[in-house]
Amino acid sequence: MSLQTEARDARHRLRQDEIITAARRCFRQHGFHGASMAQLAAEADLSVGQIYRYFTNKDAIIEEIVRRIIDSRVQEMVVTSSNIHLAEMLAWRVVKNEDDDALMMEVAAEATRNSRVARMMVEADERMFSHACDKVSQLHPEYSAERIRACVEILAVMVEGTSYRRLTPQKASAERLYTLYQQINDYLFKSEES
Structure with missing residues (x-):
């Protein structure tokens, strides 16, 4: 695996971690059922589209x-x-x-x-x-x-x-x-x- 691929994978994992951290806060506040992807995106300081790059739904x-x-x-x-x-x-x-x-x-x-x-x-x-x-x-x-x-x-x-x-x-x-x-x-x- 090249250094470039490793760096890209590390950035991908870091972004996923950031989304999960934001999702945990959002879900604790609104519940899984009540939290929308828009609320989650706002909590993560990302667009909904950016979140979909890392998680399908x-x-x-x-x-x-x-x-x-x-x-x-x-x-x-x-x-x-x-x-x-x-x-x-x-x-x-x-x-x-x-x-x-x-x-x-x-x-x-x-x-x-x-x-x-x-x-x-x-x-x-x-x-x-x-x-x-x-x-x-x-x-x-x-x-x-x-x-x-x-x-x-x-x-x-x-x-x-x-x-x-x-x-x-x-x-x-x-x-x-x-x-x-x-x-x-x-x-x-x-x-x-x-």
């Missing part, structure tokens, strides 16, 4: 945002050695990236109206679920595939439910919730013989 931008969020979450899963901090994160409603959580809620809402976005959600969930199953399998090679899938499903419900519950005041003390979440975690990850 708004769904393609949403798809790239989802891909990046899932890439980040998968990477976090890869570098984390266990689920030891899960109870703490759930009880105190700790969030790694509030914007990512909010954008994924927007994606879920848009998925109720847009079949392409619904497919993106299914693909993103499959990717996260698969990586989570691989992680649990590494930590607990003695578990059956069915038990791993069940444990990951329960964890997903707790994590995603907590993401939604962050929108409302917490009804129980974080300390009490921590104890209960830790008991659930201990139950899920005890040995098959126990």
Whole structure:
């Protein structure tokens, strides 16, 4: 690859990054469904035509945002050695990236109206679920595939439910919730013989 091609590709990636950054702000303010390409272009300080040089439509931008969020979450899963901090994160409603959580809620809402976005959600969930199953399998090679899938499903419900519950005041003390979440975690990850 020539230096000229590399430079052009780098400029292209930089412009895509700028559009994605502007789109994230715009979508957080107006929602995926409510944000127009004109609003997105204004936020990016570009014309709509310029945005179409980098993304075919708004769904393609949403798809790239989802891909990046899932890439980040998968990477976090890869570098984390266990689920030891899960109870703490759930009880105190700790969030790694509030914007990512909010954008994924927007994606879920848009998925109720847009079949392409619904497919993106299914693909993103499959990717996260698969990586989570691989992680649990590494930590607990003695578990059956069915038990791993069940444990990951329960964890997903707790994590995603907590993401939604962050929108409302917490009804129980974080300390009490921590104890209960830790008991659930201990139950899920005890040995098959126990």
